Every structure is written in structure tokens, then in C-alpha cells.
Amino acid sequence: MREKTLLILSGGMDSSTLLYHLLDMGHKVEALSFDYLQRHRRELDSAKRICELTNVPHEILQIPALTGSALTFDKDVPHGHYEEESMKDTVVPNRNMVMLAHAASTAIARGHDNVAYGCHHGDHAIYPDCRAEFVAAMSQAFALCDWKEIKLLTPFLTWDKGAIARRGAELEVPFELTWTCYEGGEEPCGKCGACVERAEAMATINAA
Amino acid sequence: MREKTLLILSGGMDSSTLLYHLLDMGHKVEALSFDYLQRHRRELDSAKRICELTNVPHEILQIPALTGSALTFDKDVPHGHYEEESMKDTVVPNRNMVMLAHAASTAIARGHDNVAYGCHHGDHAIYPDCRAEFVAAMSQAFALCDWKEIKLLTPFLTWDKGAIARRGAELEVPFELTWTCYEGGEEPCGKCGACVERAEAMATINAA
Numbered sequence: 001m002r003e004k005t006l007l008i009l010s011g012g013m014d015s016s017t018l019l020y021h022l023l024d025m026g027h028k029v030e031a032l033s034f035d036y037l038q039r040h041r042r043e044l045d046s047a048k049r050i051c052e053l054t055n056v057p058h059e060i061l062q063i064p065a066l067t068g069s070a071l072t073f074d075k076d077v078p079h080g081h082y083e084e085e086s087m088k089d090t091v092v093p094n095r096n097m098v099m100l101a102h103a104a105s106t107a108i109a110r111g112h113d114n115v116a117y118g119c120h121h122g123d124h125a126i127y128p129d130c131r132a133e134f135v136a137a138m139s140q141a142f143a144l145c146d147w148k149e150i151k152l153l154t155p156f157l158t159w160d161k162g163a164i165a166r167r168g169a170e171l172e173v174p175f176e177l178t179w180t181c182y183e184g185g186e187e188p189c190g191k192c193g194a195c196v197e198r199a200e201a202m203a204t205i206n207a208a
Numbered sequence: 209m210r211e212k213t214l215l216i217l218s219g220g221m222d223s224s225t226l227l228y229h230l231l232d233m234g235h236k237v238e239a240l241s242f243d244y245l246q247r248h249r250r251e252l253d254s255a256k257r258i259c260e261l262t263n264v265p266h267e268i269l270q271i272p273a274l275t276g277s278a279l280t281f282d283k284d285v286p287h288g289h290y291e292e293e294s295m296k297d298t299v300v301p302n303r304n305m306v307m308l309a310h311a312a313s314t315a316i317a318r319g320h321d322n323v324a325y326g327c328h329h330g331d332h333a334i335y336p337d338c339r340a341e342f343v344a345a346m347s348q349a350f351a352l353c354d355w356k357e358i359k360l361l362t363p364f365l366t367w368d369k370g371a372i373a374r375r376g377a378e379l380e381v382p383f384e385l386t387w388t389c390y391e392g393g394e395e396p397c398g399k400c401g402a403c404v405e406r407a408e409a410m411a412t413i414n415a416a
Binding site for chain 2: 061062063064066067068088091092093094095096097098100101102104105106108109128129131133134137138140141143144145146147
């Protein structure tokens with residue numbers, strides 16, 4: 001029996017690589033994206049195109065606007081490196097729990113085995129809801145929330161973004177279709193933390 | 209400093225009593241209700257009226273329809289007593305985690321201290337997401353999900369519904385405005401598990 005896995009897909013390089021990674025592992029994958037009126041909503045088009053390419057069923061859930069972050073027009077997008085204090089402005093309060101809760105609800109209703117999301121080690125410094133302790137608490141909640149236990153898969157939890165880029169290259173992920181930039185303009189800004197981190201990760205593909 | 213608490217308010221007797229209970233404890237309360245296309249959406253009118261009466265700010269969040277339950281038109285509402293196996297049809301997959309996640313997101317963005325919800329001992333047999341183990345896992349996730357820790361308050365966790373009814377009577381909760389019935393018709397059906405349990409709880413007020 002193939003594992004049935006519902007993937008939270010932003011359309012960025014991490015979750016897109018995770019999609020290819022799960023397919024490579026033999027999972028039957030469906031994908032769920034979230035429209036929370038994020039500044040970089042254009043990532044949803046990337047998610048859609050990646051799913052079309054891979055023949056993965058895809059749904060975009062419109063959820064109430066999440067507030068209180070640079071990614072939701074409440075603050076300016078800070079420029080620079082992820083390690084900087086200013087990057088905390090890009091934390092959307094409790095965003096990952098909201099997405100995980102909806103995903104688990106959908107997964108239970110559809111009889112799936114797992115929910116997967118692409119948190120990774122590079123996010124730990126700035127995003128509390130990408131850390132191992134948070135994942136452990138949510139895994140426990142997933143195990144207890146319903147009559148059917150849902151597993152939470154986070155295979156990139158201990159990887160850095162360079163490792164994801166290299167795995168993606170190996171799997172021939174069409175990175176050119178993915179969207180990373182927080183500004184959400186026509187072209188990536190190249191200056192926000194997400195752009196800077198992506199460029200650093202991509203640089204390790206050829207260096208490896 | 210008064211504690212600021214965001215209450216998940218369904219408009220039923222448990223969460224309405226919890227609203228009065230929190231006000232009695234001196235909390236500054238705001239209330240959040242959820243429209244998930246539940247069969248008994250009329251409970252939202254009850255929530256609105258209770259908040260108007262108590263001058264508590266109230267918001268109704270429209271979230272994507274939750275599916276897979278008798279409460280969301282996917283099955284018939286079973287009649288009888290909560291202890292019966294058929295009542296599991298009234299479980300909305302992962303509903304409480306979805307509501308708790310949105311509430312925590314809102315609470316963090318607004319600078320509140322706590323999120324509260326009215327789970328109680330009488331729900332434990334049928335609803336996994338009302339049990340102490342689930343509450344413990346979610347409390348842990350709340351503590352870890354953001355830079356600011358949010359506390360999860362469930363003061364009725366070990367109470368039965370009779371105890372809530374008696375506390376509500378003491379606080380003069382206008383029970384006649386609250387809505388319990390799962391069918392969501394013009395008048396309570398008197399036959400669903402929720403109606404049966406409410407009647408049993410109310411009967412203990414005068415017996416006490």
C-alpha cells in the first residue's frame with residue numbers, strides 16, 4: 001500500500017523539492033496551498049504549475065487573512081540576511097499551526113496517512129514554528145486530535161537549504177518555476193532574506 | 209494588569225458560561241466564533257447576542273468548510289445519547305485544532321495573553337480533541353509556536369456539563385439565548401445527543 005500524503009505546498013523551492021522527494025519515495029501525494037492574503041501570493045501560481053507538471057492534485061484554501069507580519073502588509077519587508085534580528089518581522093503569527101491544522105483536517109476527511117511540510121534547519125533561527133520542538137508538539141497533537149492518527153512528516157527538518165537545493169537538483173526540480181521572494185513583485189527583489197538565502201543555497205549546487 | 213483572553217465562542221451553553229466565568233475572574237475578554245458551514249450555523253447568532261449583552265468584542269471568522277461529519281451535512285445527525293457509538297459521526301475532523309490555531313494567531317497579533325475554549329469532561333468519550341492529552345499537546349504547541357508564548361485556558365476540562373450548567377445558573381448566563389442543537393432547525397430537536405445532554409445538565413440545576 002502506497003502511503004497517502006497531503007503536502008503543504010507554498011510554491012517555494014523547499015516545499016517543491018519536498019513534493020519531488022515524496023514522489024521519489026513512492027508516496028501518493030496531494031498538495032494543499034494557502035491563500036492568507038500574503039504579499040507574495042504569486043507563489044500560489046508556482047504551486048499550481050508545479051502540480052500540473054507532476055500530475056499532483058492541488059487545492060488552494062482561502063483562509064482568513066493572517067496579520068501582524070511584514071509578509072502580510074503590516075510591516076515593511078526587511079532586507080538583508082536571515083540571521084538578522086529584523087527578520088523576525090517576517091514571522092506570520094502561528095501561520096504554520098494554522099496550515100497544519102487545516103491540512104490535518106483535510107487529510108483525516110480524505111483518509112490520508114500523513115501530512116508533510118518543508119520546514120528545515122535554516123529556518124530555525126527566525127521561525128519558531130519550524131523548529132524540532134514545535135514539530136514534536138504538533139506531531140503529538142496530530143496523534144491525539146481524532147479517532148484516526150495522522151502522522152506529520154518533516155524529512156527536511158535537520159537539513160539546511162543548501163542540502164535541499166542539492167537534493168532538488170538531483171531530482172530535477174524545475175527551480176525556475178518556484179517562487180521565493182517575500183516582496184511578491186514581478187521579479188525576485190534579490191534583497192530580502194528569502195532571496196539572499198535562496199541564492200546562497202543555489203550556489204552550493206555547483207560548489208558540491 | 210488584567211489578563212487578556214481570546215475566547216472561542218460557539219454560542220452554546222459551555223462556551224457562553226465560560227465567557228461569563230472569565231469575566232467573573234476579571235479577564236479582559238474578546239470572543240471569536242467560526243463559520244465552517246456547520247449545519248447549526250444559527251449558533252453564531254447566539255454568540256453574537258451573548259457578546260452584545262456582555263459588551264464583549266466579537267468576530268466571526270469564515271474558514272474553509274470542514275467536511276466529513278454529520279455536523280457538516282456529510283452524514284445524518286444521529287439521535288440518542290452521547291455515549292453511543294453512532295455519536296462519533298458528529299466528530300468534525302480536527303475542528304478544535306483548526307479553531308485553536310486561528311485563535312492563537314489572532315491572539316498573538318493582538319498581544320493577548322491567553323486563548324480559552326470550553327472543552328469539558330462530558331465530551332471526552334466522543335471527541336478526542338476535547339481530552340486532557342490533546343489539550344496538553346496543544347498547550348505545548350502554543351508555548352513554542354511563536355516568539356511570544358500564548359497560554360491555553362480550559363477551566364472546564366475536568367467538569368461535567370451539569371457542573372457547567374450550575375456555574376452558569378450562578379452567573380446568571382441567559383441560557384435561553386444559547387444554542388445547542390446539532391440539527392440547527394427553528395427550534396431545538398430535543399433528540400440529538402447535544403439536546404439530550406443539555407436537558408440532562410439543565411435538570412441538575414434544580415436538583416442541586
